[in-house]
Amino acid sequence: MQGRMMFQPLLISSFIEHAAQYHSDTAVISKNTDLSMTHTTWSKVANNAKRFAKALNSLGLQAHHRIATIAWNNHRHLEAWYAISGNQMICHTINPRLFPEQLIFIINDAQDRVILFDKTFLPLIVAVKAHIPLVEHFICLSDYDTDVIEALPEAQFYDVLVTKQNSEFNWPIFDETTASSLCYTSGTTGNPKGALYSHRSTALHSMAIALPDSMGLSAKDVMMPVVPMFHVNAWGTPYAAAMVGSTLVLPGPGLDGTSLVNLIDQYQVSIALGVPTIWQGLLTAAKNMGSQLSSMKRNVVGGSACPASMIHTFKDVYNCDTIHAWGMTETSPLGTAAQLKTKHLGLSQEEQTYVRLSQGRPPFGVSLRLCDQEQGTNTIPSDGKQTGNLQIKGHWIIDSYFGKDQSALTIDGWFDTGDIATVDMDGYLRISDRAKDLIKSGGEWISSVELENIALDFTNDISMAAVIAAKHPKWDERPILIAVKHAESQLTEAEILEYYAKKVAKWQIPDEVIFVQSIPLNGTGKILKKELREQFEHILLEE
Ligand code: ADP
Numbered sequence: 001m002q003g004r005m006m007f008q009p010l011l012i013s014s015f016i017e018h019a020a021q022y023h024s025d026t027a028v029i030s031k032n033t034d035l036s037m038t039h040t041t042w043s044k045v046a047n048n049a050k051r052f053a054k055a056l057n058s059l060g061l062q063a064h065h066r067i068a069t070i071a072w073n074n075h076r077h078l079e080a081w082y083a084i085s086g087n088q089m090i091c092h093t094i095n096p097r098l099f100p101e102q103l104i105f106i107i108n109d110a111q112d113r114v115i116l117f118d119k120t121f122l123p124l125i126v127a128v129k130a131h132i133p134l135v136e137h138f139i140c141l142s143d144y145d146t147d148v149i150e151a152l153p154e155a156q157f158y159d160v161l162v163t164k165q166n167s168e169f170n171w172p173i174f175d176e177t178t179a180s181s182l183c184y185t186s187g188t189t190g191n192p193k194g195a196l197y198s199h200r201s202t203a204l205h206s207m208a209i210a211l212p213d214s215m216g217l218s219a220k221d222v223m224m225p226v227v228p229m230f231h232v233n234a235w236g237t238p239y240a241a242a243m244v245g246s247t248l249v250l251p252g253p254g255l256d257g258t259s260l261v262n263l264i265d266q267y268q269v270s271i272a273l274g275v276p277t278i279w280q281g282l283l284t285a286a287k288n289m290g291s292q293l294s295s296m297k298r299n300v301v302g303g304s305a306c307p308a309s310m311i312h313t314f315k316d317v318y319n320c321d322t323i324h325a326w327g328m329t330e331t332s333p334l335g336t337a338a339q340l341k342t343k344h345l346g347l348s349q350e351e352q353t354y355v356r357l358s359q360g361r362p363p364f365g366v367s368l369r370l371c372d373q374e375q376g377t378n379t380i381p382s383d384g385k386q387t388g389n390l391q392i393k394g395h396w397i398i399d400s401y402f403g404k405d406q407s408a409l410t411i412d413g414w415f416d417t418g419d420i421a422t423v424d425m426d427g428y429l430r431i432s433d434r435a436k437d438l439i440k441s442g443g444e445w446i447s448s449v450e451l452e453n454i455a456l457d458f459t460n461d462i463s464m465a466a467v468i469a470a471k472h473p474k475w476d477e478r479p480i481l482i483a484v485k486h487a488e489s490q491l492t493e494a495e496i497l498e499y500y501a502k503k504v505a506k507w508q509i510p511d512e513v514i515f516v517q518s519i520p521l522n523g524t525g526k527i528l529k530k531e532l533r534e535q536f537e538h539i540l541l542e543e
Pocket of ligand 1: 185301302303304305306324325326327328329330359417418419431433434524526
């Protein structure tokens with residue numbers, strides 16, 4: 001017997017319709033590419049989304065066509081997102097920090113028909129244009145601009161296209177499993193591969209991230225996604241913001257600490273999201289500027305492990321609760337978020353921090369398991385002690401990559417994350433490493449992440465730390481630490497190694513500390529260990 005309730009497909013257009021109807025005057029504040037500010041509202045965003053959807057139709061684009069964006073977090077980008085997916089087309093967000101060859105690869109792989117771009121990225125477009133023959137329209141996210149026309153005569157302009165249309169438009173209704181957006185993995189583990197999200201997966205994921213034990217989003221929040229819209233859809237926040245009707249502050253190109261602190265203070269941001277490197281910059285700036293970040297209640301840290309010192313500083317100095325979260329492109333991204341349970345409330349501050357430092361536990365909708373080998377099916381108990389290969393399953397987890405016929409799953413239907421972790425009985429996840437970053441010394445595994453955290457927690461002098469495997473004649477591999485210290489720091493290798501001796505077994509202490517000026521990062525701010533290995537892996541053999 002069937003239930004007798006209404007059925008409505010879960011469509012992205014319904015998020016923006018909801019925001020336009022019930023949060024019409026709630027602000028969307030945007031820093032533009034020219035650094036000017038735009039104050040708009042959810043109802044105006046929704047109107048422009050309809051007008052741009054009509055503009056896409058007038059350009060001859062059809063359902064399922066891929067429309068790429070190379071843009072900052074700003075209001076035009078937001079409107080275009082809703083226009084594209086709402087109109088049954090596929091929004092392909094591209095990371096502008098990719099190398100030109102990678103950019104060409106993914107534009108061609110996705111068969112993008114249109115590229116929407118911010119003026120900042122005009123040189124990039126001009127450089128790759130000859131290699132992306134399928135692209136029919138280049139649309140600059142601005143008003144008419146002669147500089148753009150000079151460099152790219154065929155360019156069209158978002159504002160011009162939108163102005164030509166009115167907002168009388170009914171969003172099409174279609175199957176909720178239809179594709180809505182496309183993100184490529186950041187390629188730290190090989191060639192980028194596309195994760196193709198659906199309207200349904202996006203809707204369920206957005207509801208899950210808004211839950212109190214995830215990010216706890218509400219219409220009382222002023223939310224600032226610093227994480228770019230091209231990094232797994234800004235972790236889903238622009239969707240969830242429309243669902244709950246929160247105020248949005250979109251930081252545009254200004255991702256440096258000072259610009260972010262200014263936005264937080266000026267617009268009273270209550271929750272912001274970003275990768276650890278963003279937060280490092282923000283904390284330094286807040287200290288230098290004497291800001292109390294007094295409006296900030298929560299900050300979400302994900303993408304790489306959050307150092308303990310960061311959780312402490314946010315809590316002790318700024319009275320802000322850090323939510324550590326884990327996920328990946330293939331998981332939409334939210335897999336887990338670290339929030340306490342009732343049983344933790346009586347614990348000491350230090351014990352609570354220990355819980356918060358985990359990558360967190362899954363919301364309803366995803367499950368985790370550990371297996372004894374990569375892509376394996378032999379499970380290991382989730383007892384909080386035994387480490388295994390982390391696998392995940394759920395409503396917003398990938399099934400197969402865009403354009404690939406074969407399944408991305410194990411034979412019994414789980415997605416292997418490539419992460420090595422423990423999971424406890426409550427589902428709290430602790431990532432110990434990525435499978436390929438583990439160091440195997442004399443047959444014993446050493447976690448690079450654990451050693452990096454020790455270095456980062458030791459002193460504020462170290463701003464970035466990476467531990468990699470260096471080849472060793474006797475032990476096969478040994479850990480070495482590569483660190484960036486502040487210009488005026490007097491810190492020595494001996495001091496760091498002495499500290500390690502107090503924290504880990506002797507055989508886990510890095511063999512060498514190398515101070516460098518900078519560490520290479522990928523497009524989403526993650527350390528490129530592959531490059532570090534290429535540069536330093538022979539260093540112990542040479543000595
Ligand atoms: P890529 O897989 O190409 O690096 P993603 O952005 O999808 O791009 O990265 C996902 C990976 O990032 C995870 O598998 C995990 O290794 C790492 N990661 C994400 N969040 C965290 C976190 N909170 N702590 C530790 N590692 C994390």
